[in-house]
Amino acid sequence: MTSKQRYEPVIGLEVHAQLLTDSKIFCGCRSAYGGVANAQTCPVCLGLPGALPVLNRRAVEYATRTILAVGGRVNPLSIFARKNYFYPDLPKGYQISQYDRPLGAGGTIAITEDGNGISIGLIRIHVEEDAGKSFHPENAGDEDTTLVDMNRCGVPLIEIVSRPDIRSPRQAGLYLTRLRQILEYLEVCSGNMEEGALRCDANVSVRPVGESAFGTRTEVKNMNSIRGVERALAFEIERQTRLLQSGGTVVQETLLWDEKAQTAHPMRSKEESSDYRYFPEPDLLPLRIAPEWIESVRASLPEMPEARARRLVQQYGITTYDASVLTDTRALAEYYEATVRHFADGKKAANWIMTEVLRVIKERGIGIGDFPVKPEALAELLGMVEAGTISGKMAKDIFERMVASGQRASEIVKSEGLEQLSDDGVLIAVIDAVIADNPGQLAKYKAGRAQLLGFFVGETMKRTQGRANPQRVNELLRERLGAPGG
Amino acid sequence: MIGPPTHWSVAQTVDRIRRGVVSALEVTEAHLARIESRQHLNAFISTTPDEARTTAASIDAARAGGESLGPLAGVPIAIKDNILVSGVPCTCGSRILRGWMPPYEATVTERLRRAGAVIVGKANCDEFAMGSSTENSAYGPSRNPHDPTRIPGGSSGGSAVAVADFQSMAALGSDTGGSVRQPAGHCGIVGLKPTYGAVSRWGLVAFASSLDQIGVFGRTVADTKSVFDVIRGHDPHDSTSMLLPPERPIPERLTVGMPRECFGDGLDADVRTAVKGAADALRQAGHSIVEVSLPHSQYTIAAYYIICTAEASSNLARYDGVKYGHRTDTVDDLFSMYRRTRAEGFGAEVKRRILLGTYVLSAGYYEAYYGTAQKVRARIAGDFARAFETVDCLLTPTSPTVAFRLGEKVDDPLAMYLSDIYTTSINLAGLPGVSVPCGTSSAGLPIGAQIIGRPFEEHIILATAEVIERTTSLVGKQGA
Numbered sequence: 030m031t032s033k034q035r036y037e038p039v040i041g042l043e044v045h046a047q048l049l050t051d052s053k054i055f056c057g058c059r060s061a062y063g064g065v066a067n068a069q070t071c072p073v074c075l076g077l078p079g080a081l082p083v084l085n086r087r088a089v090e091y092a093t094r095t096i097l098a099v100g101g102r103v104n105p106l107s108i109f110a111r112k113n114y115f116y117p118d119l120p121k122g123y124q125i126s127q128y129d130r131p132l133g134a135g136g137t138i139a140i141t142e143d144g145n146g147i148s149i150g151l152i153r154i155h156v157e158e159d160a161g162k163s164f165h166p167e168n169a170g171d172e173d174t175t176l177v178d179m180n181r182c183g184v185p186l187i188e189i190v191s192r193p194d195i196r197s198p199r200q201a202g203l204y205l206t207r208l209r210q211i212l213e214y215l216e217v218c219s220g221n222m223e224e225g226a227l228r229c230d231a232n233v234s235v236r237p238v239g240e241s242a243f244g245t246r247t248e249v250k251n252m253n254s255i256r257g258v259e260r261a262l263a264f265e266i267e268r269q270t271r272l273l274q275s276g277g278t279v280v281q282e283t284l285l286w287d288e289k290a291q292t293a294h295p296m297r298s299k300e301e302s303s304d305y306r307y308f309p310e311p312d313l314l315p316l317r318i319a320p321e322w323i324e325s326v327r328a329s330l331p332e333m334p335e336a337r338a339r340r341l342v343q344q345y346g347i348t349t350y351d352a353s354v355l356t357d358t359r360a361l362a363e364y365y366e367a368t369v370r371h372f373a374d375g376k377k378a379a380n381w382i383m384t385e386v387l388r389v390i391k392e393r394g395i396g397i398g399d400f401p402v403k404p405e406a407l408a409e410l411l412g413m414v415e416a417g418t419i420s421g422k423m424a425k426d427i428f429e430r431m432v433a434s435g436q437r438a439s440e441i442v443k444s445e446g447l448e449q450l451s452d453d454g455v456l457i458a459v460i461d462a463v464i465a466d467n468p469g470q471l472a473k474y475k476a477g478r479a480q481l482l483g484f485f486v487g488e489t490m491k492r493t494q495g496r497a498n499p500q501r502v503n504e505l506l507r508e509r510l511g512a513p514g515g
Numbered sequence: 516m517i518g519p520p521t522h523w524s525v526a527q528t529v530d531r532i533r534r535g536v537v538s539a540l541e542v543t544e545a546h547l548a549r550i551e552s553r554q555h556l557n558a559f560i561s562t563t564p565d566e567a568r569t570t571a572a573s574i575d576a577a578r579a580g581g582e583s584l585g586p587l588a589g590v591p592i593a594i595k596d597n598i599l600v601s602g603v604p605c606t607c608g609s610r611i612l613r614g615w616m617p618p619y620e621a622t623v624t625e626r627l628r629r630a631g632a633v634i635v636g637k638a639n640c641d642e643f644a645m646g647s648s649t650e651n652s653a654y655g656p657s658r659n660p661h662d663p664t665r666i667p668g669g670s671s672g673g674s675a676v677a678v679a680d681f682q683s684m685a686a687l688g689s690d691t692g693g694s695v696r697q698p699a700g701h702c703g704i705v706g707l708k709p710t711y712g713a714v715s716r717w718g719l720v721a722f723a724s725s726l727d728q729i730g731v732f733g734r735t736v737a738d739t740k741s742v743f744d745v746i747r748g749h750d751p752h753d754s755t756s757m758l759l760p761p762e763r764p765i766p767e768r769l770t771v772g773m774p775r776e777c778f779g780d781g782l783d784a785d786v787r788t789a790v791k792g793a794a795d796a797l798r799q800a801g802h803s804i805v806e807v808s809l810p811h812s813q814y815t816i817a818a819y820y821i822i823c824t825a826e827a828s829s830n831l832a833r834y835d836g837v838k839y840g841h842r843t844d845t846v847d848d849l850f851s852m853y854r855r856t857r858a859e860g861f862g863a864e865v866k867r868r869i870l871l872g873t874y875v876l877s878a879g880y881y882e883a884y885y886g887t888a889q890k891v892r893a894r895i896a897g898d899f900a901r902a903f904e905t906v907d908c909l910l911t912p913t914s915p916t917v918a919f920r921l922g923e924k925v926d927d928p929l930a931m932y933l934s935d936i937y938t939t940s941i942n943l944a945g946l947p948g949v950s951v952p953c954g955t956s957s958a959g960l961p962i963g964a965q966i967i968g969r970p971f972e973e974h975i976i977l978a979t980a981e982v983i984e985r986t987t988s989l990v991g992k993q994g995a
């Protein structure tokens with residue numbers, strides 16, 4: 030074996046997405062994030078003796094929506110199973126999940142890397158319940174104290190398992206970004222990784238380039254951002270490659286990513302349980318899904334991002350790039366289309382949103398849903414520029430004030446008298462005063478320095494506080510000054 | 516002379532309370548006094564005299580106020596201690612749940628209360644309903660009222676004793692492999708295990724979820740039926756509980772099958788004679804008896820113990836000392852806490868079954884054991900379905916022997932498991948079964964006959980049992 034042997038990574042991702050149902054998967058408790066610890070619980074999600082699960086139909090609908098949106102197959106008969114293991118935040122001592130008969134199989138996620146389309150296959154999508162959360166408070170006075178919050182117990186999840194089709198950390202990042210976008214479009218998951226609404230575990234192995242067999246893989250857990258996933262994968266690929274290049278062997282194990290230290294370390298063996306002793310959950314009947322129901326869910330699917338981007342290009346004449354930016358989230362696409370409904374120039378609207386609106390959103394770290402200028406208000410502002418009521422430059426100032434105050438453009442313009450001056454009589458009076466006050470510049474202009482026209486335009490704009498219509502000012506000045514050198 | 520209220524039937528009691536012949540409180544007091552004086556039989560783990568008196572008084576007040584009374588108004592009932600009654604400790608006969616106070620109520624007890632029943636206490640049982648003798652209770656064994664040196668049967672032994680000994684008029688038990696029918700047989704009363712899904716399991720602490728069903732004890736078929744009618748029916752809290760289909764009319768001439776496999780070796784001679792007597796009684800009443808075959812009977816016990824222990828190992832994982840119940844005092848780390856808590860909290864039989872269940876589900880053994888057991892289960896259900904193509908119901912012994920002596924089989928679990936040989940297949944197939952007294956042994960101990968029906972045909976097996984009851988009833992023959 031040569032140490033110069035090159036290796037390529039083989040990556041498969043297991044993503045857990047929390048479904049945005051109001052209630053939990055097997056009881057009526059609220060499934061909202063946060064809340065007073067253990068307040069959103071009942072005998073079912075606490076797994077008290079004698080309590081029984083009852084499946085939440087909405088959770089199945091959301092999972093079905095996801096399966097259909099990625100081109101997967103919904104199994105007409107799926108079975109819930111018990112995954113048995115001991116953990117303090119797992120109140121029943123087992124998790125209700127799906128095992129050999131999941132709800133969904135197959136499907137793909139399409140990503141684009143450097144202009145190349147890549148299709149990542151999916152193995153399965155199944156439905157399961159979340160466990161609770163353990164805390165090890167540092168200031169509890171006793172370092173052995175563990176506190177458990179069961180609010181998450183029974184929150185509905187889907188697990189999306191990819192084929193080992195991913196070949197780089199960057200592709201993994203693109204896959205996650207795409208998946209998050211799809212879930213967001215379907216309105217089935219918030220996609221928020223910090224709140225744990227989207228969690229990712231990765232199976233990683235490396236193999237000599239050209240080899241088709243897989244190497245020994247490790248599982249990497251505990252990554253809580255897309256950047257974190259990319260970093261953790263890069264770390265693990267590097268580690269495995271070096272190990273093999275130095276003649277070592279990779280041990281199959283589970284590693285936890287430590288974002289602060291930027292390293293991954295093996296999970297303590299006691300936290301790992303290899304034998305879950307799955308068996309069919311006897312408290313729930315097999316889940317039978319009628320084909321008509323699947324079709325009704327399919328009919329309710331929203332337009333997905335790629336299709337929407339194609340349509341925007343056609344309908345509004347914007348570029349493919351613009352369309353991909355504007356369809357990044359469903360909410361942004363809705364915002365754009367709502368704006369265009371009130372302001373017909375799709376290209377101008379696209380430019381404004383991509384520059385001004387997205388800049389403010391980024392600065393403020395908010396979502397488009399929380400952006401204070403609603404689409405109709407933005408359309409009104411753009412319409413005022415189009416009509417010549419205000420200048421484009423002024424529009425930017427007014428926009429900032431709309432963002433700050435939430436006022437409409439028309440209100441700001443009216444209350445502050447900012448309408449554009451297009452009345453020739455008024456403009457000529459100002460222009461004549463500017464010419465009269467600058468005899469030196471006039472002389473130089475007359476002598477042939479044509480670029481001094483800009484000076485007179487600037488002075489005129491200054492004296493009208495920017496309200497003058499610059500195009501008309503240009504025209505009038507040419508008339509008054511005559512030809513340079515003439 | 517109408518005798519003491521403890522010896523009345525459900526119908527008599529409700530009628531007399533409605534008519535004002537007796538107050539619900541008087542009926543309750545009579546039973547509380549009986550419970551008090553019969554503690555040596557250890558029928559109860561806990562009693563609820565205060566709540567019982569309050570309930571009885573409220574029934575009397577309702578009657579005085581002219582309100583209509585429920586179908587079980589003033590009927591004293593015992594509840595097996597693995598069924599939750601809100602605010603009353605539930606132990607499941609285990610140390611691990613000693614003193615645990617459930618914050619919610621089982622559907623069956625809620626329905627009983629709504630019907631006016633008076634809950635007098637939580638009946639003793641084998642730990643987590645695992646056993647055939649009620650000797651596996653952490654709160655001591657119950658004793659058979661016909662012979663206190665003998666077991667009452669299990670695992671709902673306390674419930675059976677309470678009813679047979681007139682400490683309550685009826686009782687609820689749970690039946691996973693015969694735990695209502697078998698003690699009913701040994702104590703000379705009626706025990707009904709309904710169709711799987713006919714009664715909600717919400718609030719029944721699970722032993723083996725796919726087999727467990729709440730059942731009813733009564734001293735007569737009529738008493739048993741009146742309680743069953745109150746607790747049955749679909750419950751949105753239990754996905755496996757079913758909407759009851761319309762009832763098939765009871766045939767005037769029943770065809771009753773006797774499975775030849777149930778009358779072979781290992782059947783006590785007295786039991787054989789008594790069950791044949793029950794068949795004669797049916798024949799004399801104009802019904803026909805035919806022989807049928809259940810060819811997979813011999814695999815029943817093996818399949819049953821694989822499935823029930825697998826499910827039990829999972830259902831009992833929640834008793835880990837983290838959230839409620841017993842927690843060990845000596846904790847080094849998380850896993851030692853689990854280990855010690857469970858070692859201290861569970862008794863030998865429960866541990867045996869958890870270990871067995873964990874083994875049969877573990878990677879590499881699943882198909883050989885659990886997978887095979889599920890296939891056998893389907894075959895057994897198929898045997899019954901084929902038999903029911905030609906018969907209305909089946910007649911078998913409830914148990915191969917009469918009640919054995921306390922301690923006789925505690926060290927021989929396999930012998931103990933065989934005492935449920937005629938009852939377990941019914942749970943595997945999800946069918947209804949009832950045990951009805953059909954005679955006594957030469958030593959005067961009760962013998963039960965089991966009638967098995969098609970799914971949701973409890974009314975037909977109860978009607979069949981009533982025919983047997985008319986000729987061989989033991990009511991009133993128990994020790995006073």
Ligand SMILES: [Zn+2]
Binds near residue numbers: 183
């Ligand atoms: Zn809940």
